[in-house]
Amino acid sequence: MKDITRRDFLKVSGTAAATTALASCGIKDDNADGEVDYMGHHDGPVPTDKMTYRTNPKQGDKVSLLGYGWMRLPNTKDEDGRDIIDQEQVNRLCKYALDHGVNYFDTSPAYCRGKSEESLGIALEASGYKRSDYFIATKMSNFSPSQYEFEEGKAMFERSLEYLKTDYIDYLLLHSIGGGGMNPVHQRYLDNGLLDWLVEQREAGRIRNLGFSFHGDVAVFDWAMAHHEEYHWDFVQIQANYVDWNNEEDKGRSGKYLYDELVKRKIPVVIMEPLLGGRLSKVPDHVVAHFKQRKPEDSVASWAFRYIGSKPAVLTVLSGMTYMEHLEDNLRTYSPLEPLTEEEQQWLEGETATLIKSYPTIDCNDCNYCMPCPYGLNIPAIFVHYNKCVNKGNVPESQQAANYAKARRAFLIGYDRSVPKLRQANHCIQCRECIPHCPQQIDIPREMQRIDSFVEKLKQGTL
Amino acid sequence: MLKKIRLTFAIIFWVLITWLLLDFTGTAQAYLGWMAKIQFIPALLALNIGALLFVVTLTLLLGRIYCSVICPLGVMQDFIAWLRRKKNKYNFSPAKNTLRYTVLVIACASLALGVAWLGGLIFPYSTYGRIVSTIFAPLYKLANNGLAAISEHYDSYAFYEVEVWLKSVAALIIALLTLGIIAVLAWKNGRTWCNTICPVGTLLGLISKQSFLKINIDADKCKNCHKCERNCKAACIDLDTHTVDYSRCVVCGNCLDECKFDALKLTSSPSTPSSCSQKADEGRRAVLTGVALLAGTAIAKAQAKVEPKTTDGGLADIVKKKKTRREKLITPPGSLSIRNLRSHCTACQLCIDACPNDVLRPSSSLDRFMQPEVSFEKGYCRPECTRCSEVCPTSAIHPVTVEQRTAIQVGHAVWTRDLCVPVKDEKPCGLCARKCPAGAIQMVPLHAGVHQDGWRWRDADGQEIPRDKVLLIPVINEEKCIGCGACENLCPSSPISAIYVEGHEVHKEI
Structure with missing residues (x-):
């Protein structure tokens, strides 16, 4: 009986509850307080003490398999109608996560218009937990050439400590190396001596683990691996998921390649973007059915989390949980993790990945690294709308398409709703300032032109 | 009976033409565009011979029924007068012909001299169009935006949002002023605007004097109760002489309904004892009115600046464009010059x-x-x-x-x-x-x-x-x-x- 998994247990008890409910229907209520649990087994209370933990061998950190990415925070509006972080809700999410076993929080000086670290500092303090109860990860996010100076980098680190109300960082990352090849790495960390200084801070105990996050050019990853002896990366953060696990066109995207290289060197792996910014949960209806047919009670997202969490070298899986419901769902998935079977793994990497890739969505994870666009465009909103329409079948190929009139209306009206007119793709001047910022290497200006020309064809009726 | 038919058509016309003016989706235009095109001044300016013939024929047949049914400004005044639920509120007043013809001459001159907007200040259709477009259309659009927000909430594309903005302060002020003046006149004295200012009313009045069917008062039957006169919103029934000023009568039918003694009739000649039975007569009139109106319908159918980017997310401020100063005005394609x-x-x-x-x-x-x-x-x-x-x-x-x-x-x-x-x-x-x-x-x-x-x-x-x-x-x-x-x-x-x-x-x- 001890080997029974949480899901099995819940299923059994759920069936029992349902049977009881049916039997009592219309006759009498057995429950003392007169309430019947109609919600079934899946939406029972989220367990507080079942979280799966992984151990970082370096200092024995017991890290929760679910890590909280502090990037996609809920927003509210200030008096001028601008987005600001909804700190009250953020505090609730933080406390709830801690109460349910999450102990790894990942932020950056660049996230959320530069307000993420401060918000995390406030939320952690408000939670009432001790500093030793959780781990903080933040980054050296010196993206702009104006921040390449050594002093700028140093000041950035000191500011992080201040905002996070602490005197040490558990996990510090060189933020997103790989974009634009080795040049930026030299300019940001090597030539100015910043990386050497960070190594010193590690020795001084102000940084407990030093690592990097990687997107893009695999040559940079290979360089970092080749210099492992020199820098002793304590962990590395990569993007990995079942769709791109065996990506053969681009090794920099192939989770398997990156993961195996890290395992070879016994470096713990932190996973980011397990859902590709929602692209692996907001899927077309018949893909939803494809998942639900196997496990009707499990969310589509849970498959992505179980997939990547089943890799033994993964220390934690980061998720930017905007809503309480996301947090609850992910907590259930990892409290405790039910590892994938061999067959399930093949099913995800094989037919499921092929099915998802058959929809020509744009690889945007809605991370907002490209923003703000100096010409006022809302780039991620344009991509999110486009992808939504791709998944809903509202991107007709020609006027002969069966649902052309309906799809056209949905695309155009939805476009104006999702993106104000002055922030739409037709305002892109092709200045290319966004290109180095995109972790997914999207040729944003080209996509803007493509989407705009599609919109023009819809409007002019020349598709 | 005549009044009821007239009223039914008037309401249908008024509602539809108002919707035509309010609609921003282009739907109404496809079905109802002709309603604007049979308006007298637009038809005249467009040299729309068919529509002009229709209006003139209609007036020669039935008098100024155009003013009671087709003209949205006229029906609007009836509506305002109806809001004041008071019986016997009008009195006969003599026609202010000097004023009427002066205004008519000025209006014609404005068209002849190529400054159509001047006449447009008082032409009924453009006046009504202005009132609806500048005062009521923004409200209509705001209501639509409310529905759009709801339909967005339910992920439906039935309604979409449109921008509401003040296009011209001057046009709004003019529209509010004309609405105010016309509303006060209509509230107090019914069709004063139509019978003193409106050049279309004056012009059709000249024609309607010769119309085939007219309201005639049978002096023998009349008991001089003055009910017809008191309820004539055109103030055109002079009961002391038992005459009707046909240049001002808009054939609304109110007097016919009011008369308890059957002294008023819509007939082709001054009242002599009727040879037909009253019922048949009434029926024929109703059919005639209906046919005329339907025939009419059939004819008409023929930039930005930001600091260097160091953080992620957020939106750059957008500087709104200012109105460009142009040496020469641009006019829409199709306007020729x-x-x-x-x-x-x-x-x-x-x-x-x-x-x-x-x-x-x-x-x-x-x-x-x-x-x-x-x-x-x-x-x-x-x-x-x-x-x-x-x-x-x-x-x-x-x-x-x-x-x-x-x-x-x-x-x-x-x-x-x-x-x-x-x-x-x-x-x-x-x-x-x-x-x-x-x-x-x-x-x-x-x-x-x-x-x-x-x-x-x-x-x-x-x-x-x-x-x-x-x-x-x-x-x-x-x-x-x-x-x-x-x-x-x-x-x-x-x-x-x-x-x-x-x-x-x-x-x-x-």
Whole structure:
């Protein structure tokens, strides 16, 4: 009986509850307080003490398999109608996560218009937990050439400590190396001596683990691996998921390649973007059915989390949980993790990945690294709308398409709703300032032109 | 009976024509566009012979029934008068003929002299159009936006949001003033406006004097109770002499209903003892009215600045565009020339309200007051759109097809060097050239000697320049430019665009 998994247990008890409910229907209520649990087994209370933990061998950190990415925070509006972080809700999410076993929080000086670290500092303090109860990860996010100076980098680190109300960082990352090849790495960390200084801070105990996050050019990853002896990366953060696990066109995207290289060197792996910014949960209806047919009670997202969490070298899986419901769902998935079977793994990497890739969505994870666009465009909103329409079948190929009139209306009206007119793709001047910022290497200006020309064809009726 | 039929038609006409003026989706235009085109002044300006013949014939047959049924301003006044639930509120008053004919002469002169907007201030259809478009259409759109928000919430595309903005303070003030004056007159004395000011009323009054069917009072049957006179909103029944001023009677039928002694009748000749039975007579009248109205229907059917980016997320501020100062006015495709628009447009605002791209707005210039003019701060004249030309009832804007419309040159683009992004910010741009639907803009190197060598760019010394560092500026082929304003509207330079359109006095096809 001890080997029974949480899901099995819940299923059994759920069936029992349902049977009881049916039997009592219309006759009498057995429950003392007169309430019947109609919600079934899946939406029972989220367990507080079942979280799966992984151990970082370096200092024995017991890290929760679910890590909280502090990037996609809920927003509210200030008096001028601008987005600001909804700190009250953020505090609730933080406390709830801690109460349910999450102990790894990942932020950056660049996230959320530069307000993420401060918000995390406030939320952690408000939670009432001790500093030793959780781990903080933040980054050296010196993206702009104006921040390449050594002093700028140093000041950035000191500011992080201040905002996070602490005197040490558990996990510090060189933020997103790989974009634009080795040049930026030299300019940001090597030539100015910043990386050497960070190594010193590690020795001084102000940084407990030093690592990097990687997107893009695999040559940079290979360089970092080749210099492992020199820098002793304590962990590395990569993007990995079942769709791109065996990506053969681009090794920099192939989770398997990156993961195996890290395992070879016994470096713990932190996973980011397990859902590709929602692209692996907001899927077309018949893909939803494809998942639900196997496990009707499990969310589509849970498959992505179980997939990547089943890799033994993964220390934690980061998720930017905007809503309480996301947090609850992910907590259930990892409290405790039910590892994938061999067959399930093949099913995800094989037919499921092929099915998802058959929809020509744009690889945007809605991370907002490209923003703000100096010409006022809302780039991620344009991509999110486009992808939504791709998944809903509202991107007709020609006027002969069966649902052309309906799809056209949905695309155009939805476009104006999702993106104000002055922030739409037709305002892109092709200045290319966004290109180095995109972790997914999207040729944003080209996509803007493509989407705009599609919109023009819809409007002019020349598709 | 006659009153009921008249009322039914009047309500149908009024509601539909009001919807036509309010509707911004183009749906109403497809079915109801003819309702605007049979209005007297629009038909006159458009030289719509069919519609003019219909109105004149109708008046010769039934008197000024046009004023009671087809004219939305007339029905609006009846509605306002009806709101004041009071019986016996009117009295006979003599016609103010000097005033009436003076106004008629001035109105005719304004058309003859090509300043149609002046007459447009009092022409009934344009007055009503202005009231609806400037006062009620914004409210209608706000209500629509409420529904759009709800339908967005339910992920439905049944309604979409439209922008509500004040297009002209002057037009709003004029509309509020005319509505105020007409409402007070209607509340107090019924059809005073129609019978003293309205030039269409005066003109049709001249015709209706000769009409076949008229209200006649049988002095023998009349008991001089004055009920008919007290309920005549046109104040045209003089019971002391038992006569009706047919130039002012709008054949509303109120008097017929009021008379308990059967002394008033709509007949072809002054009252003599009737040979037909009363019932048959009434029935024939009703049929006649209905047929006439239906026949009428059938005839009518024939930019931005930000600090260096160091953090992620957020939106750059957008500087709103300012109204461009132009040497020459731009008028919509189909309007032929500034002169044609000026002499044919009664400033009814129908096109301005219908423009889905927020390009048209009422002019504040005195020689073309409240007539539409084109500007591109909020949008541009999109190549697939011909809406203004479809809705115009007066031929101030002639109907054009999409193909014709994209070949009509209404103006040409002009470049302002100092504001252009490649010059000012030394950044590549070229948005105007990419978005020009006429292909009239090309990009050429800013600096002398820069040239293309196969796929590469080289400077004067032959040194290669990376593609994204080549600064190109737009040059305009004025012969191909149609003046649609895409370049001006989308230009990243804000609040003043680096490229803008100057209008042409006379349009031409390219």
